[in-house]
Amino acid sequence: MNVRRRRISGIAVTAATAIGLGTLSACSGDGSAAGNTDKFDVVASFYPMEYLAEQIGGEHVNVTTLTEPGQEPHDLELSAKQTAQMGEADAVLYLKSLQPAVDEAIAQSDVKTRIDAASLTKLEDHGDVEHDHDHGDGEHADEHAGEEHSEEGGSGLDPHVWLDPVKYAEIAEGVAQAFEKADPDHAADYRENAEALAKKLGGLDTAYKDGLKNTGTKVFFTNHAAFGYLAERYGLTQEAINGLDPESEPSPARIKELQEEAKADGVTTVFYETLVSDKTAKTLARDAGLKTDVLDPLEGITDKSKGEDYVGVMEANLKALETALGAK
Numbered sequence: 001m002n003v004r005r006r007r008i009s010g011i012a013v014t015a016a017t018a019i020g021l022g023t024l025s026a027c028s029g030d031g032s033a034a035g036n037t038d039k040f041d042v043v044a045s046f047y048p049m050e051y052l053a054e055q056i057g058g059e060h061v062n063v064t065t066l067t068e069p070g071q072e073p074h075d076l077e078l079s080a081k082q083t084a085q086m087g088e089a090d091a092v093l094y095l096k097s098l099q100p101a102v103d104e105a106i107a108q109s110d111v112k113t114r115i116d117a118a119s120l121t122k123l124e125d126h127g128d129v130e131h132d133h134d135h136g137d138g139e140h141a142d143e144h145a146g147e148e149h150s151e152e153g154g155s156g157l158d159p160h161v162w163l164d165p166v167k168y169a170e171i172a173e174g175v176a177q178a179f180e181k182a183d184p185d186h187a188a189d190y191r192e193n194a195e196a197l198a199k200k201l202g203g204l205d206t207a208y209k210d211g212l213k214n215t216g217t218k219v220f221f222t223n224h225a226a227f228g229y230l231a232e233r234y235g236l237t238q239e240a241i242n243g244l245d246p247e248s249e250p251s252p253a254r255i256k257e258l259q260e261e262a263k264a265d266g267v268t269t270v271f272y273e274t275l276v277s278d279k280t281a282k283t284l285a286r287d288a289g290l291k292t293d294v295l296d297p298l299e300g301i302t303d304k305s306k307g308e309d310y311v312g313v314m315e316a317n318l319k320a321l322e323t324a325l326g327a328k
Contacts, residue, residue: 040183043086045094045102046073047300048162049117051310053093055197056176060186064089066102070302072275077101086111091182093117093175098159113182120174121167123157126228126238162298164229165208165314169201204314208234211318216326217266221258221290223273223281226297236325241270241280250280259288269324271295274304293320 039062044050046067053063066082067073076099083105086092091113094102106114161167176194180187212234220231225240239258241250250258261267269291272281278292285292296305296313306316321327 040179040186041088041090043089043092043111045092045099046076048168048298048310049093049095052117052168052172052175052197056172056179056190056193058189058193060183060189061179067099067300069300070275071300073099073299078105083109091115091178095159095161097157113178115175115178117161117171117175118157118159121161121170123159123161124229124232125156126158126225126232158225158228160226160297161229162310163227163314164233165201165204166233167229169198169205172197172201200311204311205233207315208318211322211327212236212325214328215322216328217268218325219261219265219267220269220271220295220321220324221262221267221281221284222271222295223278224276224297226273227295236321239267241284255284255287258284262288262290266326268326269293269320271320271324273297274302275299291324293324295320 040057040060041062042053042057042064044053044063044065046065047069050063050065053061057063064085066078066086067076078101086105087109089111092106092109092111093115094106095117096103097118161171172194176190179190183190208230218235219237219239220227221239221241223240224242225238227238230236231238239261241254241258267290270281270285270288271293272278273296274294275297282292284290294306295317298310298313298317301307301309301313305313307313
């Protein structure tokens with residue numbers, strides 16, 4: 001086993017305690033080969049990848065995450081220690097293009113098994129509404145997402161695939177296959193765990209279909225354009241104050257446009273998220289006479305999250321959408 005510390009997220013520690021894996025924390029021992037531990041050592045880039053690794057790997061994996069709970073993943077910068085840790089892992093699980101620092105570190109590392117979640121499903125271009133509205137042509141920018149764009153359509157591709165349970169399940173299947181290939185001794189368990197996860201995600205998909213089938217409006221406002229896949233999956237229209245960049249600022253023209261659309265489409269709520277400032281969302285809501293609520297893009301779990309894990313937060317998101325959209 002390698003002598004090195006691992007930064008384990010609170011979620012991983014909780015999961016370890018729950019299933020009796022007391023050895024999930026820092027592992028030490030003799031031996032020098034990379035990944036030479038008593039478990040399959042997986043480095044996950046941020047929470048949605050960490051969740052997949054833990055659910056599929058179960059007791060056979062030791063999962064560490066590069067993005068701390070509460071840290072905005074888009075802005076991640078890696079320490080030299082984290083970069084070295086990645087090189088010692090048996091596998092790294094990441095989503096290419098979401099975190100440039102991670103992409104760069106992986107390209108320079110010697111890790112043998114590199115699992116890019118973006119290659120396991122089809123990414124689409126949901127339109128960077130910030131740019132669209134600069135040109136005055138962004139209304140309902142995501143209604144026809146992906147129709148004219150190829151899978152390699154460039155940097156405009158939306159990385160937020162984990163917010164669509166169906167696409168997330170496709171990624172989970174690919175991750176399971178990669179684990180089975182890289183660690184064949186435990187392939188049967190990985191397969192069994194993956195099937196259990198697929199059932200959970202299938203249940204979530206059914207709940208969203210049923211819950212959002214009959215609503216007073218299909219339009220929702222959000223602080224940052226993270227919900228394009230979810231909107232497309234369940235027949236909704238996402239209108240984002242900002243574009244795919246959560247830190248960008250909308251133009252006065254964009255704010256006026258949203259105020260007018262709120263009246264036209266019966267929008268009741270402006271959603272914001274916990275990891276970025278809610279100032280713009282609350283200003284728009286106040287000026288337009290709308291409510292505010294949280295719609296969590298699930299980029300990390302914190303004590304502010306309305307759920308303990310991916311499924312719990314997605315269920316909370318569904319309740320928030322049902323209320324805002326006037327589900328019948």
